[in-house]
Amino acid sequence: MKSGIVALIGRPNVGKSTLLNHVLGQKVSITSPKPQTTRFNIQAVYEDDRGQIVFVDTPGIFAKTPDALSRRINPQAEHSLSGANLVVYLIDHTRERDTEENKALGIVRKTTIPKILVINKIDIKKPTHIVQYKFMEDEVDAVVQISALAGKNINRLMDTIFSFLPEGEQLVDTKTRTQPALNLDSKTFISEIIREKAFLFLRREVPYTLTVVVDEVTERNNGVLYMKARILTSADRYKAMIVGKGGVMIKEISMAARKELETATNKKVYVELTVETDPHWIEYA
Ligand SMILES: Nc1nc2c(ncn2[C@@H]2O[C@H](COP(=O)(O)OP(=O)(O)OP(=O)(O)O)[C@@H](O)[C@H]2O)c(=O)[nH]1
Ligand SMILES: [Mg+2]
Structure with missing residues (x-):
């Protein structure tokens, strides 16, 4: 071979x-x-x-x-x-x-x-x-x-x-190893999917000010995969843009991520997504 x-x-x-x-x-x-x-x-x-x-x-x-x-x-x-x-x-x-x-x-x-x-x-x-x-x-x-x-x-x-x-x-x-053999753990994979949606929906420089951290992935008794994640961004003005008016932007990002993660896992998925300002995220991302 x-x-x-x-x-x-x-x-x-x-x-x-x-x-x-x-x-x-x-x-x-x-x-x-x-x-x-x-x-x-x-x-x-x-x-x-x-x-x-x-x-x-x-x-x-x-x-x-x-x-x-x-x-x-x-x-x-x-x-x-x-x-x-x-x-x-x-x-x-x-x-x-x-x-x-x-x-x-x-x-x-x-x-x-x-x-x-x-x-x-x-x-x-x-x-x-x-x-x-x-x-x-x-x-x-x-x-x-x-x-x-x-x-x-x-x-x-x-x-x-x-x-x-x-x-x-x-x-x-x-x-x-799980297929396809990948060097990513499941939390990293989930954070990448969420980051992709942030890249798609957010304009101009905003995607480059953020990273995604997944804190929890649990399968609940009803079979739903519960995922808790945070978007970290470098300044409050970006946080406001990521959240969007009345929370529309963050809703759009989490909905798109949920859809794709449901297809990827073949399970019902619930994504709880919040946004935090953290000017130092680059140092430990
Ligand atoms: N029309 C067309 N678009 C493509 C093709 N290949 C990739 N694209 C588009 O080009 C854009 C960039 O694709 P990516 O695969 O993210 O490019 P990349 O080289 O991985 O980019 P970085 O990760 O930023 O370095 C996306 O919008 C793709 O859909 C192609 O063959 N034809
Ligand atoms: Mg690429």
Whole structure:
């Protein structure tokens, strides 16, 4: 069998997490139209009769690190490459190549492991800046055009990935772990789903001022999964926006999270969500 660790690298919003979810056929990593959705490396195991792949989804590489949160999450992508067998470098042809892209390319160039360039979002024809990315094709071992969202050419990409992986042993014993084998505990998974909904509904900078902490997950006698969580945010003005007028925003976030968590667990879910101001959350998040 073949086996190896595959790092998904690229600037924010190129579709790394969308691709991972599509490959696994299950949501393991949250996605949103806003950059910096993924904040830490997420590992998930893919298996078929060809072998086993440990995918590492990474936070998007960005050029500027203006705040403590960005400074902390930026090195994660680079770190993921240290143990990887293969890098899948994603680009978004609908956006111009910029300093951020150059930084991502710089990180990819530094590694000597095989590289696959993945041109994502080919379901979008216009706008396209694909010519700006052409030169990259000479620097990589293979190029595959895909749509992670529409599921186009994913099989071709998987074939290409397997073709570069070495023969080896199973890296993760999936029998002893829940499917899909993930490096997240259930509280972290729940907090990620809630954070995703906050990213979707809140505007401008608000998503970057918050984190989610899950305090309790209990299955009640009536079969309902009770989840108690807090959104921590850095200032009172953000708290007011997260709560919303008459509590409409927080209600919307918890309702959307509940729906998705019910689908994921196949149980009735009750989410009790509150908001707290805590300017120091970044230090211990
Ligand atoms: N049209 C189109 N949209 C896509 C495709 N892949 C991803 N997207 C969208 O692009 C946005 C960003 O996707 P993510 O998967 O969150 O991107 P990411 O690279 O993980 O972003 P970060 O975690 O912030 O680094 C989401 O709104 C996705 O729905 C695609 O193939 N086609
Ligand atoms: Mg992501």
